[in-house]
Amino acid sequence: MSTEPVIPNEPQGVSILTRVPGPASEALRARHQHFQDARTIHLYQDARKSLGSFIVDADGNTLLDVYGHIAAVPIGYNHPALLSAWKGGAFDWAAGFRPALGIMPPPEWVDIVEAISKVAPVGLPRFVTVTTGSEAVENAFKAAFIAFMRRRRGGASWSEDDARLSMINAQPGVNELKILSFEGAFHGRSLGALSATRSKAIHKLDVPAFAWPVVPFPANKFPLNEHVHDNSALEASCLQAVTDALDADGNIAALIVEPIQGEGGDRHASPAFFRALRDLLKARGVFMIVDEVQTGAGATGTFWAHEAWGLTDPPDFVTFSKKMQLGGFFYREEHAVPETYRIFNTYLGDPLRGAQLAVILDVIAKDDLVAHTKRTGEKLLAGLLELQARYPDVLSQARGVGTHCAIDARDPATRDAIVGAVRQLGLEAGGSGDRSIRFRPPLVFASRHVGLALDLLSAAVATVR
Template sequence: MINQAPGCPDLSILSFMGSFHGRTMGCLATTHSKSIHKLDIPSFDWPIAPFPRLQYPLEEFTRENAKEEARCLEEVEDLIIKWRQKGKPVAGIVIEPIQAEGGDNHASPDFFRSLRNITQKHGCAFHVDEVQTGGGSTGKVWAHEHWGMEDPADVVSFSKKLLTGGYYHKDQLLADKPYRIFNTWMGDPSKNLLLAEVLNVIRRENLLEEVARSGNALLNGLYELQAKYPGLLSRARGQGTFCAIDACDDGTRDSILLKARDKGVLLGGCGDRSIRFRPALVFKECHVHILLNIFNDVLSERK
């Protein structure tokens, strides 16, 4: 009742630079993607680890990227030890499979597997935030399925494409008393009915397979455009249709977004200068070509 132990223990959550996990007070302590999100909001003394800054395409820079990921993993472990010594042990680690708001930053499955091992070694819960990546846009319902792990997470949170804000977790994390987590919002049955039908459509129309096909076409098209406009575009990357490409600077990025909007294509900005693509699951290869043609028109006007 007075914000002190034992009821309010001095624990911490480790998060990553560039992450976005929400805008309530606790979530903001783990959000590090835009300064405006945190302006004038008190926060907690919780550890922040570096997220790998990789080179793309990933398969062409395996050695360099492995070195960068090893550096970040070493820093994670150092922070866990440092915060334990400070008397604020890390109770959990939260991470996005692809950092979305922070710039569509990817990491390899090996990175996430090693991070999972670190959480198990130090007794930290592992929270995978699938709010933006979950729901099929990477070609699987959950982006963490791409890691190929039998035990990928202790907690998974989701929303957006899955219509409702929710999470699932291991049995041992089940609250042992009522009212420990929920109060006003204790379920939303109508949203669950809608979600059930959405999942039926995904299965019935094989939309995950559609995402894989259209995502491959989209990414290849972005590779071609960055080769065609090397002064404007770089670092094309993606998984499924969850794709992005960098502009040469933020002003150019913002101008491209406006011109694309004026031609009927809604794209998003993220990170310092990234353009992100977030088509619906019904986005087909024929739509990819329409999109790329319009995008090319916008770029040609700036050349």
């Protein structure tokens, strides 16, 4: 279709010459393993030869990619706009040192900030930049705690006792503050973020956590029209659980929620659930943090997934990273911290990644890639539904918003077998939760890729039935 984005010279299809990973990747892993844990690496990617939605690996294999470096590739590999900006010198000013952006940023950083501001969610015009999703979440938590305590003091400043006792981690009332999160949630891995993460035990074992509460998440069953009653009863009971948690503890400063649970297994709730959640939190004076690290930057068919909910009042904080190339959070004007240096660190992001992001955002806007992704997602989901109709003994629960799709295998072992088998056929896919296959392709993923991905997946499923 002529309106679809085209990356010149993108491979027409996959080409598998060796096992994946092949001998060249394994030789690299052996060198790598001397110094770092390289066991998790799927393959070593030829960064120059990869193009568009296709990975070329160190062995010369060409794979179609629907995993996107864990949802972190916005406009595919080596997009011509990104390369020509690089080669044309657009980033040269960033070549000579890495600045502390809160102390002495270059003037170009202000241009980048203005470019990022153009994708600010409605109602959240201001933002802090950091480097990763975990740091985004940690700093949004801090901003929420600071705003909560300021309100609790009636806008007054802290006392001398507060200041003195904070130094021994004992400021009165503060250690009781909590973040409420959902079962299955993933919000990062540093100690604060990890205390709100509820995805898998392997992420949390042996690491001290704050005694923060958790409530069930209303993972909808699909197809929706066959589960209307169950889904709506589940959403009501989860809202009740949030209400009960807030009733039980007046120290919950904020709730954090992903628009679609990513690591937790692509679990979806309805826009109506999120609207009711927003209203409930607002009525209770509890801040709402929407964690868009995995869902943000267009993959769901709106730039931010929460835009599709039709909220009457915007969230308090929205976190981002992954496709955005650096981390950060947007916030409502009223949550600006009056005092300096409370939300601060040395780097506060990375101007080089920010400069690339500005080019990426320009491509997304000019090529209308968010609307394109919405259309592509409809085709992908239709294909997944067809696939599960063909293999009802293996596949179920096809679901998605935009290209942010998933499908379940009948059990964890089958899921792992499919992901393993399809890689050998030329499709790089990833799991989420215990039995889901997730799709996180870049925004340049188009109809031709959908067809190829579905063909490869179908062939892999046939081998594991």
